[in-house]
Amino acid sequence: MPSVLYRKYRAQNFDQLIGQNHITKLLKNAIKTSQIAQAYLFVGSRGTGKTSTARILAKAVNCTNPTKDGNPCNGCSVCKAITNGSMMDLIEIDAASNRG
Secondary structure, three states, X not given: OOOOHHHHOOOOOHHHOOOOHHHXXXXXXXXXXXXXXXXXXXXXXXXXXXXXXXXXXXXXXXXXXOOOOOOOOOOXXXXXXXXXXXXXXXXXXXXXXXXX
């Protein structure tokens, strides 16, 4: 089955996000200092990286072997489960598709 391009080339760590340096710096610092907010709201136009950023944040917070700079390792079972969408403890709500 062919893969959709946005899934195939989706950023997998904060350093791969383009044009969001101020956001990635803030989130990486929160991870490094263990000062994660109770909730984050990602708002913006389509294609700006909201979903990618949220998934990377979820991986970084739950990663069993995060890097020193706040990125997820992308190698542990948690990171792999989040990447392939099989993490049972992670619920992604697509507000654009689920209005009401």
